[in-house]
Amino acid sequence: MTRTRVVAVAAALAVAGGAAATAITGSSPAAAEPGAVVVSENFSSGSLPAGWNAVDGAWKVENGRLYGTSASASANNKVTFGRHLNDFRFEATMRFESVSAATRWASLGIDVPADGATPWWIATMRSGTTAANGLEFAQRTTADAWVVTNTASAPYAAGTGRDVRVAVEVHGNQARWIFDGREAMRTSSLQRSTDGVQALFVNGGTVSYDDILVTELPPNGYLRPEGSPFTVIAHRGASAAAPENTLVAQEIARKGGADWIENDVQPSKDGIPFILHDDTVDRTTDGTGKIRNLTAAQIKALDAGSWFGPQYVGERVPTLAEQLADLRTRGGNLLLEIKGKHTKDEVATIIQVIRDEQMMGRVFVQSFEVDALKYTYELAPELPLGLLRSSLDADPVAISKELHLTAYNPDGNALLARPEVIAPLHAAGVAVMAWTMDSASLWQRLERIDTDAIITNRASELVGWNSAFMQRASAEPTVEITSPADGARLDRAQSPVIAVAATNADSVTVTLDGEKSAAGHQLDLAKLTPGRHTIRAEVTGPEGTATATSTFTVTVSQAGLGYLILTSGADESALNTMSVKLAHGQYAQLAGWVDRQAGKTVPAEAAAVIAADARTLALG
Structure with missing residues (x-):
């Protein structure tokens, strides 16, 4: 992913079954600015x-x-x-x-x-x-x-x-x-x-x-943070497994882990908002006629489940109030599409039902109808808004600002054809929710272009895909140099082993001051110059590479000089002479004596290091 936004949380998981939250009391944002x-x-x-x-x-x-x-x-x-x-x-x-x-x-x-x-x-x-x-x-x-x-x-x-x-x-x-x-x-x-x-x-x-x-944080919690999975929005509930826009479809979607339930709302003849997608009841009930020509009593008498399967006989078309009550008591959020043309009064009725059910904090309104969104903003500016589009606007950011959108919700295929619109929308603080995408191959493509949410008929499958996504994310390699610790100060008497802790790695490459080394290699500090040295480790795995560095300092000390002398390979008389001078702190005399004995009683390579450290100590 290329996104570097540090904005807050994607819409969250609904409670699967069981009693969940009751009333959500609206709260005003504090006066601090985002980032404060x-x-x-x-x-x-x-x-x-x-x-x-x-x-x-x-x-x-x-x-x-x-x-x-x-x-x-x-x-x-x-x-x-x-x-x-x-x-x-x-x-x-x-x-x-x-x-x-x-x-x-x-x-x-x-x-x-x-x-x-x-x-x-x-x-x-x-x-x-x-x-x-x-x-x-x-x-x-x-x-x-x-x-x-x-x-x-x-x-x-x-x-x-x-x-x-x-x-x-x-x-x-x-x-x-x-x-x-x-x-x-x-x-x-x-x-x-x-x-x-x-x-x-x-x-x-x-x-x-x-x-x-x-x-x-900025107020739009629908933007997907880097490394987080999609927000899962169940299209008309679990519409692939149950009759759409019913409470049983909502329950199955909730138990399947959907973050949001997406449903459509339209009024009956007597002005009651019902959950129904088509403008007629013909396809999804055992009745006929336009929903706006039927009273609430007539609609409630219809069977909305038998068309889908015999196990759903007796399911009813829920009112908006019934759906919200179910979400309030059993958990979940509603992405509510205002379907078709609505008057301002009809939108006001929808908003009043949401208020009465104490769900203003858990409903997101979307629509293809610009007027419906304008009415919603005028009547309830606290409700988040999404504009549905079959094809993309020439300037999605401009219309998002004009309509006070929280999300821009295009057809997923149209979005894939113009993925470059996402970055400016994100920069403007607008989330992108794609509809209606039902295959893993499409989800993968939408993830790569930083889409925030997916509206899908296969919500439980997308929940599973999200889980796999998180496992893939956790498979990125990591590496840490645990020895020598970064910032360590070591004298000649110490013999640290290079230790590297890595996860999800197929290969590990280690260098010391740019020269090839290896994890498990014991450092011979007697042969390193005093001062700073850097170990670098790079690991490579199926999900990429990772690097770590550790810088340690070789210090000059009396104890370290003693170690150099004892391990120098000098003959016995030379060892005695050097040890006496070291014990009396005669560092300058020790350096001069070792210089004269280099290659004679003291091996030349060891003599050079002993003399250099002795002169460093002499300078104090």
């Missing part, structure tokens, strides 16, 4: 920073880190800080110092009342991070119960005594859990308050934190 650092703390002051509130538990600053201790698994000890933000990235270095069990955890508080009272939302990491629930998004309710909306495992266990850099990127009710630089999990089920702040938590152990950074 809201909190930056390394605890160098030696005390708890001003404005940080140790709500409960033992919290102390020591050795440049913040330590929190919780004596039991029932104590969710926390410290709160920062301020309310709608779009932000929260980063920290976390280290489990000790835990009572591998199930114990520490968390980044995403939305926590300043006084620590419930309800609050956290992004959790267990010390046993590779467990199926090693990472979690969870809420502690006012009834002191847990609602765990999403779980995932990390690529390795945090364990104890190991620093792990973690981050959470939040956009309203959506968040992305990032473990050591890689996305591990998403959620779309946060319930945001209007005043919750950030926090740190510890449960059942002692955890230390360092380098806390909270940064304001």
